[in-house]
Amino acid sequence: MPTITPEQIPDLVRKGASCRVDAALEPLFKTGDKIRALNINPATHTRLPRYIRGKEGVIDRDHGVFVFPDTQAEMKGAKPQHVYSVRFTAQELWGADAPQKDSLYIDLFEDYMEKT
Amino acid sequence: MGAHHEPPAELSTRVKAIESLLIERGYFAAEALDKIVQIHEHELGPRNGAKVVARAWADQDYKKWLLTDATAAIADMGYSGAQGEDMVVVENTPDVHNLVVCTLCSCYPWPTLGLPPTWYKAPPYRARAVIDPRGVMKEFGLDVPEDVEVRVWDSNAELRYLVMPMRPAGTEGFSEEELANLVTRDSMIGVAVALSPSAV
Amino acid sequence: MNGAHDLGGMHGFGPVNPDPNEKLFNHEWERRIFAMYFATLASDIYSIDELRKNIEIMDPVHYLSSSYYEHWVESIETSLIDRKIVTKEEIAERMKKIDKEAA
Structure with a gap:
C-alpha cells in the first residue's frame, strides 16, 4: 500500500468503504417473516445487543449482503450474509408498561435470527 | 474511576x-x-443533510427517491462516502416519529450530518434512547403525543440513518434555501422537530 | 461480548445533557487520532470491526470513564500491535523521545 497523500483524501472521503458485498446470496428471510433473535452470548465481538436477544420481531426489509462483523473482527473471514431491518414492539422488548404503539427497528444479520 | x-x-x-x-x-x-x-x-456538517431534507420537502419525486434509495438520492446532492456509504432515510408523519441511536458505539451519517455531538456518543443517550425514547425527547423539549408511534432506529450494522422531519406549517412558497434553514441537526436525529418559520 | 459498550436499556447514567456550545474537538490529539482512524482504515491495516472489538475489550471501568476519542487511542494502539505494525515497546520508546525533545 503506497503512502497516503493529502491529494488522495477528498476522493477517499467521498468514496468511503462500504461493507456491502457484491454476492448473489439467497436470502433466508423475507419482509413480513416472523423471527426470533437468538439468545447467544459470545465472548467475542458481536453486533447483536443483549436487549434484542431472545425477542420476537418481524422482518421489515432486506438491506442486501454485508460483511459479518462477528467473524471479521476476530480475523476469521467476511462470511457475507443478508442484513435485515427488523421491527420489535416496545412491549416485546420492555414489557407491558412500554407504550403500546411504539416500536424499535434494528439491523440484524442473518446469523442472529431464526424463523418462528 | x-x-x-x-x-x-x-x-x-x-x-x-x-x-x-x-x-x-x-x-x-x-x-x-x-x-x-x-x-x-x-466541510461536512448538518447543513448538508438540511439541503437534502429541504429538497425532499419541495420535490415529491425526489422525496420518493430519497425514501426508497437514500444512498443514490443523497449522492445526487453531492454527499457520499465514509460513514454514509449505505443510507436509509425515515420519514416523520402525523402518525410516526422517528429517533436514531447507536447503542453499541456511535454510528452516525457523517456525509450528511458531520461528526456526532458528544451526547450522541455518551452512555446516557445510548442507554436510554431505546428503553425510554419519550423521556429522552422530553429532555430536548420534545413531547411526542401518545397517539403518535415512536420508532427508534438502533443503527448497529453498516446502514446509517437520517430522519426526514415534517415540513413546518406556514412554509408554502419557501425556496429550498429558506426551507433548509429550518432543518436542524437535532431534527434529523429525531430529538427535535424542524423549526417553525417564526423561530428563525 | 457482554461488555460495558452494550448500553441499550441500561439505567443509572442520568440525563443526556446536550451542550449547544461544544466544539467538535477539544484537543489537538483528538484531531490526530480521528484522522489516523480514517487513514489506517483507508490503508487496509485492519477492519472497522477490529477497531470496534478493540474498544469493547477495554477494561469496563476505563471504558465508561473515558472519552470517545480516548477509546479510539486505545483501540488503534491495540489493533496496530495485533497486526504487528508497531510494538508496545516502540510506542513507549517514542513517547520518551518526544517528552525529552519537549523538555
Missing part, C-alpha cells in the same frame, strides 16, 4: 508517538491527516 484516567498530556504524547511511527513506516503523510481533519471539521 479517577485512577484509570490518563492525564491528557500523556494521551497527547501517545498519539504523537503513534503518528510518528506510522509516518516513518510510510502509511501516510502528516499532511494527509491535516486534510482529513479539515474536511471533517469544516
